[in-house]
Amino acid sequence: MDRKKYLLIVAIISLLLVLNLYGRYLTNRQGQIKQLLFRLPEKIILGDAYKDKLILVTEDNSLLLLDRDFSLLKKVSVKDFITTMTISQNDGNIYLGSAANIVYIFDKDLNLLSKVSLKGRITGLTFTERGEVIATYGIGYTDKYYIGILSKEGNLRWETKVGLNTTSICGIGSRIIFGTFNGIVGSIDNNGHILWTKTLYGIPTYIKDFFDTKKKRTIILIADNSGNITYIDEAGGIIKNKKVSSGQINSLYIETSLGYLLTASSDGSIGVIDPNGKLVTQVNLVNNPVISLLTLQNSSNRSIVAITKNGEIFSIDPSLANLVRVIEIFNKIRFILNIILSLSLLGIILSLFKVVRSNLHIWVREISRSKTAYLLLFPTFVLLFIFCYYPALTALYYSFTDFNINNPPKFIGLDNFKQLLQDEYVRIGIKNMIILTVTSIIKVLTVPLLLAELVFWLVNPRIKYIVRTLFISTSIVPGVVSILLWRMIYDPTIGLLNQILDKLNLGFMKRAWLGEEGLALWSIIFAGFPFVNAFAFLIYLGGLLNINTEIYDSAVIDGVSKWDRFWKIDLPLIGGQIRLLIILTVIGGIQEFTSIYLFTRGGPGNSTYVPALHMYYQIAQGSNYGYASAIGFFLFLLVLVFTVFSMRMRMSEVS
Numbered sequence: 001m002d003r004k005k006y007l008l009i010v011a012i013i014s015l016l017l018v019l020n021l022y023g024r025y026l027t028n029r030q031g032q033i034k035q036l037l038f039r040l041p042e043k044i045i046l047g048d049a050y051k052d053k054l055i056l057v058t059e060d061n062s063l064l065l066l067d068r069d070f071s072l073l074k075k076v077s078v079k080d081f082i083t084t085m086t087i088s089q090n091d092g093n094i095y096l097g098s099a100a101n102i103v104y105i106f107d108k109d110l111n112l113l114s115k116v117s118l119k120g121r122i123t124g125l126t127f128t129e130r131g132e133v134i135a136t137y138g139i140g141y142t143d144k145y146y147i148g149i150l151s152k153e154g155n156l157r158w159e160t161k162v163g164l165n166t167t168s169i170c171g172i173g174s175r176i177i178f179g180t181f182n183g184i185v186g187s188i189d190n191n192g193h194i195l196w197t198k199t200l201y202g203i204p205t206y207i208k209d210f211f212d213t214k215k216k217r218t219i220i221l222i223a224d225n226s227g228n229i230t231y232i233d234e235a236g237g238i239i240k241n242k243k244v245s246s247g248q249i250n251s252l253y254i255e256t257s258l259g260y261l262l263t264a265s266s267d268g269s270i271g272v273i274d275p276n277g278k279l280v281t282q283v284n285l286v287n288n289p290v291i292s293l294l295t296l297q298n299s300s301n302r303s304i305v306a307i308t309k310n311g312e313i314f315s316i317d318p319s320l321a322n323l324v325r326v327i328e329i330f331n332k333i334r335f336i337l338n339i340i341l342s343l344s345l346l347g348i349i350l351s352l353f354k355v356v357r358s359n360l361h362i363w364v365r366e367i368s369r370s371k372t373a374y375l376l377l378f379p380t381f382v383l384l385f386i387f388c389y390y391p392a393l394t395a396l397y398y399s400f401t402d403f404n405i406n407n408p409p410k411f412i413g414l415d416n417f418k419q420l421l422q423d424e425y426v427r428i429g430i431k432n433m434i435i436l437t438v439t440s441i442i443k444v445l446t447v448p449l450l451l452a453e454l455v456f457w458l459v460n461p462r463i464k465y466i467v468r469t470l471f472i473s474t475s476i477v478p479g480v481v482s483i484l485l486w487r488m489i490y491d492p493t494i495g496l497l498n499q500i501l502d503k504l505n506l507g508f509m510k511r512a513w514l515g516e517e518g519l520a521l522w523s524i525i526f527a528g529f530p531f532v533n534a535f536a537f538l539i540y541l542g543g544l545l546n547i548n549t550e551i552y553d554s555a556v557i558d559g560v561s562k563w564d565r566f567w568k569i570d571l572p573l574i575g576g577q578i579r580l581l582i583i584l585t586v587i588g589g590i591q592e593f594t595s596i597y598l599f600t601r602g603g604p605g606n607s608t609y610v611p612a613l614h615m616y617y618q619i620a621q622g623s624n625y626g627y628a629s630a631i632g633f634f635l636f637l638l639v640l641v642f643t644v645f646s647m648r649m650r651m652s653e654v655s
Contacts, residue, residue, distance in 0.1 A: 012341050019334050019341075034270065034283055038070040040311030046085045047292035047307040050092045050108055054294065056307065057082050063096070065110050068296055070313060074110045086125040086133075095133060097122025103135060105154070116154040120146070124169040124178075128190065132157070134176055136166035147178055147188060160192040170207035170220075175234070177220055179204025185222055187236060196236035202226035208252040210261075223249035227265065231277070244271045244279050253293035253304065262304070262316065264290035270306060270316060284404070285314055331409060335397050392636075395629040403626035416630035426631070429611040432521060436610065437589030443531040444585050445578070451532065452540035453566065468541070475534035483598045486527040490514050514600050517607040524599050524608060536581050543574035583646055590638050611635055 042064070046057035053073075054066040061082050065074040080098035087094050092108030103116040103125070124136035128149065138145030145166050148159035165181040175195070176188040185204055186197035202224025209220050219239065222230040227245035229252075232238055247267030254261055260280075263271035266289040272280045285306060292307040293316070306314040367374055399416055401409035420426055451471055458464040489496045490513040498510045513523040547570070555565055571578070593612035596602060602609040602617075611631055618628035 012344060015341060019337060034285055034306075034317075035315045036312060037305065037315050038313040040064075040070075040313070042311055044291060044307055044309055044311050046082065047294060048085055048087045048094075049294040049296055049305075050087050050089065050094075052296050052298040053092075053108070054296070054305075054307075054313075055085070055087060055094055057085055057096070063094070063106070063110055068298065076106070076110045076112075078104060080104075083122055084125050086127065088127060088131065090131055095125050097125050097135065097137075101137070103133075103150070103154075114154055116150060118148070118156070120144070123166050126169050126171050128171045128176070129173055134169060134171050136162075136169050136178065138165060141165065145180070147176060147192075149190075149192075158192040160188055160194065162186065162188075162194070168204045168207045168222075170209065172209045172218065172220065172234075177207050177209075177222075179207060179222065183224075185230075185232070187234075198232065198236050198238065200224060200228075200230055201241075202228055205248055205250060206252050208254065210254050210256075221252055221261070223252055223263065225249075229261075229263070229273075229277075240277060242273070242277050242279070244273060245269060245282070247289070250289060250291050251293045253295075255304070262293050264293045264306060266290075268308070286310065286312055335394070339393065395632055397629075398626050399629035399633045401626045401629075403629075404624050409626065412626070416627050417634075419627060420630055420634060423614075425606060425609055425614045426611055428606050429609045429614055432608060433589060433610045433612075435521065436525065436592070437586055439525045440585050440589050441582055443528075444533055444536045444581050447531040448533045448536035449540050452537050452544060453570065456541060456544040471532055471537055472534050474532050480594075480598065482528065483595050487514070487599060490523055490527075515604055517604050520600055520604060521608050524595060527595075527599070539577045539581060540574060543577035544570060547573050579646065579650065583643065586642050587639050590635050590642075 040056075042056075042062070043059040044056050045059055048055050052068040054064075054070070056064040056066065058064065061078045061080065063076045063078060063082075064072060067073055078096065078098070080100040080102060082096050083099055084097040085095065093113065094106040094108070094110070096104040096106070098104065099121045101118050101120055101122070103118065103122055105113045105115070107113055118135060118137045120137040120139045122135060122137050123145070124134075126134045128134060133150040134147065135150055136145065136147050143163045144161070145164060146159045146161050147166065147169070149157040151157055162178055163180055163182070163184065166178055167181055168179040170177045174190050176190075177185065178188065179185045179200075181203055183200045183203055184197050185200055185207075187195040189195055200222060204222050205225050206223040207220065208223075209218055211217070212219050218234050220232040220234070222232060224230070225248040226243075227247055227249060228241055228243050229249065230238060230241045244263055245265040245267065247265040247269070249263050249265050251264040252261060253264075259275035261273040263273065265271065267284075268286040268288055268290060269282050269284045270290060270293075271282045274280050286308050289309045290306050291309055294305050294307065296303050296305055304316045306316055308314070398409060400411060400413060402412045402415070403409040455464055455468050455471070458467065488494075492498060492510070492512040492515065495513070497513065501507060501509050511519055514520050551569060551573075552565070555569060560568070591612055593610055593616055596608050596610055596613050597616070600608045602613050612635060615628045615631040615635070618624045618631065
């Protein structure tokens with residue numbers, strides 16, 4: 001029998017190793033969706049491609065021509081500030097728009113062919129289906145912006161006024177789609193007539209179209225500065241709007257063979273969106289904007305590259321996007337299987353010991369006797385696991401990963417905990433947390449206990465009822481309202497505290513109570529004076545009411561003073577209530593950050609920072625879920641250690 005168990009242990013350990021090694025293999029494969037190919041020394045503001053050549057514009061207004069291996073073939077300087085660029089895919093001619101009202105036209109080898117002057121700075125260039133150049137131009141921050149058609153010879157065929165600064169433009173069939181700085185998107189026909197306009201929530205930054213083969217219609221994609229993509233039909237009807245990035249979308253690319261849409265964002269990420277508009281994955285490339293997604297193509301193959309502002313050139317393989325989704329699902333399954341297999345392994349190992357085996361038979365017998373009760377409790381256990389234990393175990397898993405809004409979880413071992421030990425905010429936060437917790441314990445052990453004693457020893461039952469009700473009624477006011485009220489009291493200009501000091505001719509003592517590093521934390525501690533904690537008051541009063549009156553009668557006969565009665569009778573007999581309140585106060589002190597957030601948001605500087613607030617900021621502002629989970633697990637360990645210590649102390653006292 002034991003031999004079978006040993007074999008089962010080996011099998012489970014082997015399965016655990018296979019699961020985790022395969023997970024590591026998939027994670028490594030996930031990184032292949034992006035690959036750094038080259039890094040340029042220049043800062044890049046614009047990028048485009050013609051066949052297997054890259055044409056880039058640098059911050060110093062230079063035009064770079066690179067071959068497929070990213071070797072520099074030619075560099076040309078332009079004296080004006082370059083604002084936009086487009087390339088004709090028919091002949092390779094390069095059109096540059098400038099802030100000096102000039103369109104520069106170069107051939108594919110960067111030889112200057114001609115210049116065209118327009119009546120305003122150029123904000124956008126693209127092509128019609130007939131190869132004519134569409135230009136948007138205008139004057140400053142005014143409503144004098146135009147869209148015009150330039151013939152192949154450079155002559156202005158017509159122009160139409162469109163209002164405010166145009167931010168994006170695209171030629172789609174026989175129409176021109178444009179976007180303006182005030183969030184308007186419109187359509188113009190080939191004769192310059194505006195067909196329709198729509199107002200969007202964001203500023204359009206990039207426009208692209210694709211043909212929906214299922215519904216046999218052209219869809220216009222409008223990317224904006226808020227990370228949204230709006231799907232519009234040719235008649236201007238809004239089909240749907242999708243939030244796909246936390247940053248401005250600078251470029252869109254449609255991978256027709258797979259049906260994927262790629263997005264390049266200012267937050268340094270590449271988004272992969274499936275044909276149904278669902279974000280499959282978002283891969284973080286760099287910590288600077290991705291400005292373009294381009295195709296390099298020759299007679300033998302085709303590749304997609306991403307250009308960043310700092311000059312990095314990445315290859316992108318969207319075919320691996322499905323793999324990323326598979327990895328996410330596999331990691332969740334692997335996590336659950338790891339728990340199940342580990343618990344099974346532990347159970348089998350324990351069953352090898354005689355004592356455990358004998359107790360196990362007793363447990364099974366007891367469960368079988370009360371199987372109806374356990375069956376009724378089973379749904380409760382399931383719900384507890386789903387809504388309490390599973391999120392906690394998931395957070396524990398995430399604490400060992402690099403997980404943020406742009407990337408799926410990636411296992412990094414103890415890196416988050418190493419960062420935790422070196423984090424200055426955590427060190428300062430722990431010190432402040434200790435101060436807040438100790439002062440909270442002092443507050444909960446003094447005023448509520450004193451009030452409970454006073455109410456308990458009131459002789460008149462009617463007065464006792466009224467006073468008790470008055471103390472408890474303070475709990476009616478929500479905690480947030482109380483905090484906001486104290487913020488007004490501490491206001492340095494109209495606050496009650498400084499006004500009272502003025503009336504008492506103590507104006508020299510006026511302070512910005514929440515604005516000075518040395519005072520802010522103590523001002524938060526003092527808030528809530530006189531610290532009438534209704535919950536603690538009721539706990540103490542309940543403990544006092546539970547004391548047998550015969551003890552007090554005996555104390556009176558023995559001539560015990562009121563002071564001795566408090567120290568030698570009341571306090572020892574409500575020791576359980578005191579321990580409960582201390583435990584709850586410590587746990588609350590470790591977890592608490594709402595009052596800090598509402599009072600000072602951790603400031604001034606970091607003088608009121610606490611670890612729980614740092615965890616909140618990692619989630620709400622940095623979207624750094626892995627590190628936030630590590631902070632949460634650290635706080636959980638603090639609570640666990642304190643709770644175990646308290647229970648040990650209690651057991652030692654009982655014994």
